[in-house]
Amino acid sequence: MDRRIIFRLRRLLPCPTSFRVTYQLPEAAKNYLSNPCAQPPSTTASKPSRLHATSYLDGLRGLAALVVCLCHYTEENHPNLTPWYGVFPNPALALEPSWIQLPFVRVIFSGRPMVHIFFVISGFALSVKALAAVRKRNFEKCQKILASAAFRRPIRLCGPPVVSMVLIVLFIRAGWLWGALPTLRQQLDDWLGAVYYHVIWPWAWDNHLYPPYNVNLWTIPIELCHSMLLFLVVLTLSRMSATARVAFASAFVVYCLHCGKWAAAEFVAGMILAEAHLVDVEKGSERHLPFTNRSRCLNDPQGRQPGASRGMINSSTIKRLEIILHIVILTTAMFIAGWPNVDSLRTPGIRYLASHAPRAFNPHDPQGPQKFWFALAAIGTVWSCGRVSFVRKIILESRFAQYAGRISFAVYIVHGPGMCSKPRTR
Secondary structure, eight states: OOHHHHHHHHHHSOHHHHHHHHHHSOHHHHHHHHOTTSOOOOSSOOOOOOOOTTHHHHHHHHHHHHHHHHHHHHHHHOGGGSSOTTOOSSGGGOOOOOGGGSTTGGGGGOOHHHHHHHHHHHHHHHHHHHHHHHHTTOHHHHHHHHHHHHHHHHHHHHHHHHHHHHHHHHHHHTTSBSOOOSSHHHHHHHHHHHHHHHTSOOTTTTSOOOOTTOGGGGHHHHHHHHHHHHHHHHHHHTTSOHHHHHHHHHHHHHHHHHTTOHHHHHHHHHHHHHHHHHHHHHHHHHHTSTTTTHHHHHHSTTSOOTTHHHHHHHHHHHHHHHHHHHHHHHHHHHHHHTOOSSOGGGSTTHHHHHHTSOTTSOTTSTTHHHHHHHHHHHHHHHHHHTTSHIIIIIIITSHHHHHHHHTHHHHHHHHHHHHTBOOOOO
16 A cells, blocks of 8 residues: 555544554554655565576576466366367367467467476586586586586475475365375375375386376476486596587487487477587677687777778677577477377378377377477477577567566466365355
8 A cells, every 4th residue: 555545544543543543563664654755664675586597497497387276277277279270189079169279370389399398408408517517627617517416406396396395285184175084094005105206206207107195296307317317428528529429419409309208309399409509608798708809809990891891791690580580480480389188190291290290209109209309399499589589578588488487387387286275155
């Protein structure tokens, strides 16, 4: 409530009541009410969060988490929006198609490709510090970073989901959620098995385990085991040159996709993108170092070399072509991200992609071919979104996207049980 309104309401109270109310308030609040033009007392000054070189990835992760929430809400409450626009699984029950089912637009509730984006971002974030040490030939620091990350990763990744499942059990026993067993002992035994075999169990690789108390946590064991795989890959390739490291990592990504191991390919692809990011950072720092262009300045009184204008024209043309390339990649990725969960073989465009997935991705599984194309789309999205200034600055580095990125893990963990709560009965 505005302080002027509070001040006037205090004047409207009877004199003894007004005096008693004001007398019980702290001294800072008394001064605040006595002077309506004064600033309200604050113990901590709010500071806007600073953006860094990879803040756009935080925004991308936050928006992806919100899309996952919208996906689960849509699948539970509006299943008629799941198919592609104009494709009806059951013509007898067909409803009027909605514009939200159109390609590109349907991305706002397409949650499955967002999980693949999570994995690419994880590969980027988990490897960038170690790769930065490797590029400085500081192998001891790289080993310390990897050892610390390998030790802390299970705690930071599995700790919050386990705590959330404890709260879910308490809510179930209180009658606020479904799934209560006859006795508390049976409930705790069932919870312990769900935690051990479905959340902290890393040996299923990229198979979906679907934890009983929160099926949305099926990504946690996949994140855990592939994080360890990524640390091993970074350590193995750390002594190579940058060119050889990227070449071997790229070959490993192709090998993983050929074998149908989409999650491993996404994590290692995130490592390659982290290497590319470090190269861009180093080029940017060299460009601003003093005396780096001194030899060029000696060749021309105005600091220009012969043919410099021609080189500037060529470089600007190359930059335009690069922007066009990244826009095409993002557009293609958005089309792939609209892959419907049902009747994909009847969907224009998607039908062609499904028939051209590698054999390792089971064509008889509806989710098989889409995982291959989702992996490629996620890699292209993470690579290109940071190189298109409009997408990066206006969308991903906006205040809303950055806030969504800060709470993305919490939202991802708790939104499932929140949607499955029992309706209140009168």
